[in-house]
Amino acid sequence: MRRLAGFWFALPALAWILFFFALPVLIMAGYSVRPLNADGTMGPFSVADYAAFFAEPAYVTALIDSIITTLIVVAASTLLAYPFAWCIAYVVPKQYQRAALIAAILPFWTSYVVRSYAWLLALSPVGVVNKILLSLGLVGHPLMFAYNPQATEFGFVHFFLMLNTLTIYASLAQINPRYELAARDLGASAWRAFFEITLPLSIPGVAVGAFLTIVLCIGDYVTPQILGGFRELLLPQVIMMQIQRQLDLPMASTMSLLLTAVVALAYLSLQRWLKMARL
Amino acid sequence: MLQFRYAFSPRNLIRRLALSTLAFAVAAPMAQAAGTLNVLTWCDHEDPSLLQPFEAANGVKVNFKDIGSTADALAILGQSKPGDWDVIVMDETDTGRLERMGLLSPLEKADYPFATIPAAIANPKLTSVDGTLYTVPEKFGYNTIAFNKTAADPAAMQDIEAPWDAKYKGRVAVYDYYVPEIQYAALALGKNPDKLTDADLPAIKAKLLALKANAAMVGDVTTVQQALTTGAVDILVGGGEWVTAGIQTDSPNLTYTIPTQGGIRWQQGLGIFAASKNKPMGVKFIQYILSPEGQAKLATSSCYWGMPANTQAALTPAQKADLRWDEQATYIKHSYPYLQMTPAFDKKLQAMWAEVMQGK
Numbered sequence: 001m002r003r004l005a006g007f008w009f010a011l012p013a014l015a016w017i018l019f020f021f022a023l024p025v026l027i028m029a030g031y032s033v034r035p036l037n038a039d040g041t042m043g044p045f046s047v048a049d050y051a052a053f054f055a056e057p058a059y060v061t062a063l064i065d066s067i068i069t070t071l072i073v074v075a076a077s078t079l080l081a082y083p084f085a086w087c088i089a090y091v092v093p094k095q096y097q098r099a100a101l102i103a104a105i106l107p108f109w110t111s112y113v114v115r116s117y118a119w120l121l122a123l124s125p126v127g128v129v130n131k132i133l134l135s136l137g138l139v140g141h142p143l144m145f146a147y148n149p150q151a152t153e154f155g156f157v158h159f160f161l162m163l164n165t166l167t168i169y170a171s172l173a174q175i176n177p178r179y180e181l182a183a184r185d186l187g188a189s190a191w192r193a194f195f196e197i198t199l200p201l202s203i204p205g206v207a208v209g210a211f212l213t214i215v216l217c218i219g220d221y222v223t224p225q226i227l228g229g230f231r232e233l234l235l236p237q238v239i240m241m242q243i244q245r246q247l248d249l250p251m252a253s254t255m256s257l258l259l260t261a262v263v264a265l266a267y268l269s270l271q272r273w274l275k276m277a278r279l
Numbered sequence: 280m281l282q283f284r285y286a287f288s289p290r291n292l293i294r295r296l297a298l299s300t301l302a303f304a305v306a307a308p309m310a311q312a313a314g315t316l317n318v319l320t321w322c323d324h325e326d327p328s329l330l331q332p333f334e335a336a337n338g339v340k341v342n343f344k345d346i347g348s349t350a351d352a353l354a355i356l357g358q359s360k361p362g363d364w365d366v367i368v369m370d371e372t373d374t375g376r377l378e379r380m381g382l383l384s385p386l387e388k389a390d391y392p393f394a395t396i397p398a399a400i401a402n403p404k405l406t407s408v409d410g411t412l413y414t415v416p417e418k419f420g421y422n423t424i425a426f427n428k429t430a431a432d433p434a435a436m437q438d439i440e441a442p443w444d445a446k447y448k449g450r451v452a453v454y455d456y457y458v459p460e461i462q463y464a465a466l467a468l469g470k471n472p473d474k475l476t477d478a479d480l481p482a483i484k485a486k487l488l489a490l491k492a493n494a495a496m497v498g499d500v501t502t503v504q505q506a507l508t509t510g511a512v513d514i515l516v517g518g519g520e521w522v523t524a525g526i527q528t529d530s531p532n533l534t535y536t537i538p539t540q541g542g543i544r545w546q547q548g549l550g551i552f553a554a555s556k557n558k559p560m561g562v563k564f565i566q567y568i569l570s571p572e573g574q575a576k577l578a579t580s581s582c583y584w585g586m587p588a589n590t591q592a593a594l595t596p597a598q599k600a601d602l603r604w605d606e607q608a609t610y611i612k613h614s615y616p617y618l619q620m621t622p623a624f625d626k627k628l629q630a631m632w633a634e635v636m637q638g639k
Contacts, residue, residue: 040622058633120502124511125495144449147496230455230497233636241629246622247350
């Protein structure tokens with residue numbers, strides 16, 4: 001009876017997930033196995049679009065590049081966010097921690113698209129970065145900081161640094177400070193206490209931040225479109241190409257499901273650390 | 280203890296919500312049918328200065344939905360009921376495609392000023408199917424070469440090969456719409472961009488790879504326009520009056536040209552949906568857009584400028600100069616419309632473009 005009561009309580013959330021997540025994914029899966037005929041109408045059931053995707057080197061490269069870019073962004077965001085979150089949790093006085101967190105996320109109250117274009121202005125050959133370098137005589141001609149994959153990664157890291165700071169801070173703030181004190185009392189150095197006590201206990205926060213970064217980064221279209229200069233086409237851009245002209249929803253669905261599969265693999269890899277109760 | 284006049288209860292709330300929903304469901308279609316014209320449009324039809332005279336003269340509200348492409352329109356139509364939309368602004372190379380889908384209503388040629396639309400723009404291949412008119416051209420322009428005339432020699436820009444010149448390495452931007460870029464590369468190879476086949480693709484791909492190697496970046500409308508106006512690049516392949524004409528006052532150093540070998544021409548038109556319940560108002564809307572007043576406002580839209588299809592457009596001499604009015608007869612003669620192609624060939628072009636962007 002108690003089990004049934006729990007089921008009824010969970011039913012609204014379950015229905016929400018089924019209707020707004022599971023059903024759209026199923027519809028997308030249905031589309032992906034109905035490739036378009038030569039005349040643009042939907043054809044019979046077939047995995048031809050999956051075969052066509054893997055037969056086209058540019059599309060496979062786009063998928064691989066998307067995964068590599070995402071991994072680079074996760075690594076860079078985590079490495080930069082961790083010391084930042086550690087300082088907020090352990091250095092900033094408690095009464096100022098909330099203000100410090102707000103200051104960390106304040107820049108992100110602007111539109112994501114506007115922020116990407118702002119970085120384009122800053123990094124372009126005539127942007128403020130090049131102007132400073134030229135005026136200081138450090139370079140003889142403008143350097144190409146924008147319109148390349150590194151600019152895309154930079155734009156991503158700027159955004160996900162904030163996200164990872166929040167998740168890592170949430171994890172650090174939950175660690176009982178007595179653990180580290182006990183380790184220090186027993187003779188551990190500050191570094192050893194950090195690596196053997198603090199860092200392992202903060203891994204859930206790191207994992208949640210990493211997972212959220214993977215989910216949002218791998219499907220992002222705006223940042224590579226604005227900052228990437230098409231030096232490296234990522235899969236979301238290829239998906240948009242399928243839709244923009246011929247509305248090839250079957251091929252777009254195929255590619256989107258492949259991205260979903262990558263996210264699912266990421267979840268399976270990280271799930272032992274994704275302990276939401278710790279956040 | 281406070282007492283409320285109307286006690287809150289779930290039953291009360293549900294009853295009120297149900298009555299409101301019923302009232303809305305009845306009122307909304309009525310409001311839609313009487314006094315509104317629903318238009319799927321590109322951003323250049325959204326200026327109040329363009330729409331208000333028509334709305335005032337006809338006692339109607341133009342309810343527009345912004346679309347970026349015909350595919351966007353098809354996606355919206357797929358989520359709408361027949362009759363939800365009345366008029367569409369579209370790339371006229373898609374006229375046949377939408378007609379085959381049964382979406383467009385036949386139009387009467389006598390209702391529109393075709394006598395003052397250049398013959399190449401009024402081309403039945405773009406506006407008609409089997410002799411029946413389905414779309415009316417309203418605006419056109421070019422995907423050719425835009426450049427900063429203080430940084431790139433205007434005489435050199437008359438040669439289509441200029442952007443491939445090593446002299447301009449790192450100073451070139453490429454607009455990221457694959458159809459005109461592929462046709463432009465074909466033109467640079469001496470091919471007819473109107474008649475491309477599978478056999479032409481390897482050479483076109485090599486040409487595009489060479490262009491990309493010489494370019495600083497490939498980008499969308501906003502990115503390439505920003506790059507040209509800020510001086511990050513000096514040449515834009517695929518650019519035209521839509522990039523330079525509207526900003527002539529602020530950036531008089533920017534201009535465009537059609538090289539001796541030719542350029543590519545974009546063209547947009549208006550059609551009425553077959554399921555529209557407001558066809559007479561749709562006809563009036565098209566007639567207004569094609570009027571001298573409507574054409575002048577459309578040509579100089581705050582979103583992007585372009586050539587009005589009607590040569591009687593009430594443009595000022597300064598606007599005509601910015602649009603290179605006097606050169607249009609030559610430009611039209613030396614330009615080719617977008618390729619009309621099968622979905623299968625379009626897929627091949629997209630895949631080739633993706634390979635070029637990946638540098639493969």
